[in-house]
Amino acid sequence: MAACVSRVELSVSCRSLLDRDLGSRSDPLCVLLQDAGGGRWAELDRTEKVKNCQDPEFCKKLVVDYYFEKVQKLQFSVYDIDNKSFDLNDDDFLGGIECTLGQVVSSSVFTRPLELKQGKPAGKSAITADKISAEEIKDTRVVYLEIEAQNLDKKDFFGKSDPFLEFYKQTDAGTWQLVYRSEVIKNNLDPCWKKFSVPLQTFCGGDFNKPIKVQCTDHDSDGSHDLIGTLETTLAQMQTAGAGSLVEYECIYPEKKQKKKNYKNSGIIRIKSCKIETEYSFLDYVMGGCQINFTVGVDFTASNGDPKSPDSLHYISPDGINEYLIAIWSVGSVVQDYDIDKLFPAFGFGAQVPPSWQVSHEFALNFNPNNPYCQGIQGIVHAYCQILPQIQLYGPTNFSPIINHVARFAAHSLQQGTAGQYFILLIITDGEITDLDQTRQAVVNASKLPMSIIIVGVGEADFKAMEFLDGDSGVLKSVTGEPAAWDIVQFVPFQRFKNAPQEALSQMVLAEVPKQLVSYYKWQGWPPLKLPEIKAM
Numbered sequence: 001m002a003a004c005v006s007r008v009e010l011s012v013s014c015r016s017l018l019d020r021d022l023g024s025r026s027d028p029l030c031v032l033l034q035d036a037g038g039g040r041w042a043e044l045d046r047t048e049k050v051k052n053c054q055d056p057e058f059c060k061k062l063v064v065d066y067y068f069e070k071v072q073k074l075q076f077s078v079y080d081i082d083n084k085s086f087d088l089n090d091d092d093f094l095g096g097i098e099c100t101l102g103q104v105v106s107s108s109v110f111t112r113p114l115e116l117k118q119g120k121p122a123g124k125s126a127i128t129a130d131k132i133s134a135e136e137i138k139d140t141r142v143v144y145l146e147i148e149a150q151n152l153d154k155k156d157f158f159g160k161s162d163p164f165l166e167f168y169k170q171t172d173a174g175t176w177q178l179v180y181r182s183e184v185i186k187n188n189l190d191p192c193w194k195k196f197s198v199p200l201q202t203f204c205g206g207d208f209n210k211p212i213k214v215q216c217t218d219h220d221s222d223g224s225h226d227l228i229g230t231l232e233t234t235l236a237q238m239q240t241a242g243a244g245s246l247v248e249y250e251c252i253y254p255e256k257k258q259k260k261k262n263y264k265n266s267g268i269i270r271i272k273s274c275k276i277e278t279e280y281s282f283l284d285y286v287m288g289g290c291q292i293n294f295t296v297g298v299d300f301t302a303s304n305g306d307p308k309s310p311d312s313l314h315y316i317s318p319d320g321i322n323e324y325l326i327a328i329w330s331v332g333s334v335v336q337d338y339d340i341d342k343l344f345p346a347f348g349f350g351a352q353v354p355p356s357w358q359v360s361h362e363f364a365l366n367f368n369p370n371n372p373y374c375q376g377i378q379g380i381v382h383a384y385c386q387i388l389p390q391i392q393l394y395g396p397t398n399f400s401p402i403i404n405h406v407a408r409f410a411a412h413s414l415q416q417g418t419a420g421q422y423f424i425l426l427i428i429t430d431g432e433i434t435d436l437d438q439t440r441q442a443v444v445n446a447s448k449l450p451m452s453i454i455i456v457g458v459g460e461a462d463f464k465a466m467e468f469l470d471g472d473s474g475v476l477k478s479v480t481g482e483p484a485a486w487d488i489v490q491f492v493p494f495q496r497f498k499n500a501p502q503e504a505l506s507q508m509v510l511a512e513v514p515k516q517l518v519s520y521y522k523w524q525g526w527p528p529l530k531l532p533e534i535k536a537m
Contacts, residue, residue: 008066008105009202011177012047013057014078014114018122020092025052025223026080028094032062035073042503049081052223059181061202064101072101078114086508087500095122109173141200142279143235145271147182148192152251152267155218155226159187162219163228165269169204170211179203184219189267200276208236214269216251229253229266241271280528282514285521288528290419292338293409296328296380297402298365299429301350301395303461307388313430313459314388323458323494325381327428330506331454332377335424343373346380347402352392359394361401396434399427403442403453410449419526422517423451426509431461433469437479443469444476447484452516454509455491466491485523488516 012030020026029049033041047058066072077096079088095114104110114122147165155161164184168176180198185191204210212233218226229251241247250265257263286292305312316322336342346365353363364372365383367390374380406425413421433439443453455470457463469476470491476484490512497505521527 008064008101010062010064010104011058012062012076013055013178015055017054017056017078017114018080018094019054020080020094021082025054026092026094027051027082028053028056028078029081030056030058030062031077031079031088032064033075033077034064035075041075042501043507052221057178059178066101066105074099074101074104085496086504087496089499109175139199139201139206140278140280140284141206141276142197143200143203144195144197144273144275144277145238146193146195146273148190148270148272149216149251150190150268150270152189152191152216153228153253154189155228156187160189161228162186163188163191163216164219165193166215166217167198167203168213168215170213176213195273197279199279204235208239209234212238214249216267216269227253231269235274238271238274239276241274247271247274280518280521282518284531285419285422285517285528286338288419288530290517290529291340291421292335293421293423294332294335294339294344295402295406295423295425296332296344296346296365297399297425297427298324298346298348298384299350299397299427299431300348300391300393301397301430302393303395303397304393304430304459307393314393316385316388324428325384327426327456327458327494327505328380328384329377330503331426331456331509332380334506334510336377342376344377344380345372346374346383347372347405348387348391349399349402350393350395350397352394354390357392361398362405397429397432398435398438399429399433400435400438400442402427403439403446407442407446407449407451410446410451414449417526418529419450419521419524420529421450422520423449424454424513425451426454426456428456428458429466430457430459431463433465436465439469440476441478441480441482443489444478444482444484447476447486447488450517450520451488452513453489454513455489456505456509457491457493457495460495463491463493486516486519487512 010032014028014030017026017028027049029047031046032044034044036042044064045062047060047062050056050058075096075098078094080092080094082091093116095116097112097114099112116122149163152161152163162184165182166178167180169179171177179202180196182193182196185193200206204212212235213230214233215230216228218228220226231249231251233249238247247270249269251267251269253266256266304314307314309315313323348363348365349361351360352358353360365380365387366372366374367387374383403425406423410423446453455466457466469489476487490509492505492509497508
């Protein structure tokens with residue numbers, strides 16, 4: 001196996017993109033793919049979507065492992081995003097380029113025209129992918145900043161201003177590269193932005209005296225943002241903020257300063273706090289000895305339909321698959337690599353089980369309650385196929401027993417006081433939760449534990465309750481009002497990935513887990529069991 005020399009961070013911007021939207025500009029996103037052989041391309045990473053913009057400078061960096069001894073063929077593809085689907089097949093393709101990672105890292109700035117297909121430029125104008133610049137990620141330190149402003153210029157005719165900040169670092173070539181974009185604060189000339197963090201390597205390349213430009217801009221929904229003013233500083237200067245002493249900068253609009261003799265400034269930008277902390281990554285924890293424990297819960301309620309009927313979600317097709325099995329394979333095949341013994345507990349819920357034929361919400365798929373472990377993902381699949389003809393699908397759909405079951409193991413591991421064990425529960429279900437109140441409480445309790453919950457919704461039912469548990473739209477609270485410590489639930493409807501490659505489902509389903517694991521151990525103040533070696537720079 002080739003040894004990874006380093007991880008490389010790619011910063012992407014585009015110019016003069018095609019306009020695919022009627023009445024507004026395109027909403028571009030850039031996806032990075034790597035040649036997986038056999039004519040297949042595997043997605044590595046993607047940027048954020050930038051609304052109404054034909055000249056986007058993407059803030060989200062694309063990260064790729066760099067192997068000196070391998071030719072790594074890359075593809076940068078830009079799409080106009082018009083929906084929330086993960087699948088890009090239903091979005092307009094704005095152009096792409098193919099190159100190698102070696103070409104990118106050996107160029108100070110790598111620029112190419114975008115093409116709709118080989119030899120066909122994307123539009124009449126010269127469309128280029130600009131500033132794909134690479135940096136080796138060696139430093140795990142992170143910059144945390146809290147910033148506010150006062151008396152900003154009013155830019156909106158019917159309101160005040162809708163200010164946001166952009167931070168740029170100066171590259172070795174003397175150009176400015178975007179490293180962070182804040183949220184927009186509506187109708188406010190004295191805004192206070194949310195505390196944010198940027199990896200030190202991204203922010204200033206680890207050089208505390210590298211020039212940093214801060215740009216304050218008034219946001220317009222049509223993309224024609226108005227500059228309020230700029231300032232230049234360094235991380236060393238910003239670091240003097242804190243403990244009640246603010247660092248203040250005048251926000252200057254250069255043209256106004258030239259034209260108006262009595263021009264003072266366009267507002268004051270204040271650094272309230274600037275701290276640098278070491279941040280461990282998911283890989284640091286895993287390579288340091290953290291074990292990922294994977295448990296599966298399968299919905300066997302009657303709403304799935306008779307498993308013998310081809311209409312049933314539990315019907316196993318002649319080629320040996322159904323949506324439940326695809327979800328188990330997709331997620332399990334990724335997670336199993338992080339578990340040494342490859343023994344996975346697997347449970348069913350919502351069925352009448354022999355010999356008593358009582359409804360159970362927590363029965364072992366292998367019918368062995370004292371040892372519910374299956375050998376590998378193949379073992380789970382085998383147990384699932386064996387149990388289907390032996391049980392009676394019934395109801396109701398209760399999630400809380402299986403969540404509480406895994407939570408008991410997570411709570412036990414907590415007593416060790418180390419980052420040694422983390423638990424992932426995959427629940428595959430076809431519909432509405434019956435015990436929503438109890439499930440909310442179970443999730444809130446579990447959020448204080450080293451645990452993530454993944455829910456894959458199969459079929460075409462209404463999944464509003466699942467989306468409610470996935471706290472993306474706000475903090476989940478129990479019935480008594482107790483908030484979850486973290487958003488530990490990730491819900492994904494299988495339908496959205498029906499026509500996508502199998503790895504797309506696992507990528508989306510597992511996307512939040514590394515962040516949840518790192519956030520949890522950071523909250524506890526627990527470093528990896530074995531600290532990563534810091535190599536001399």
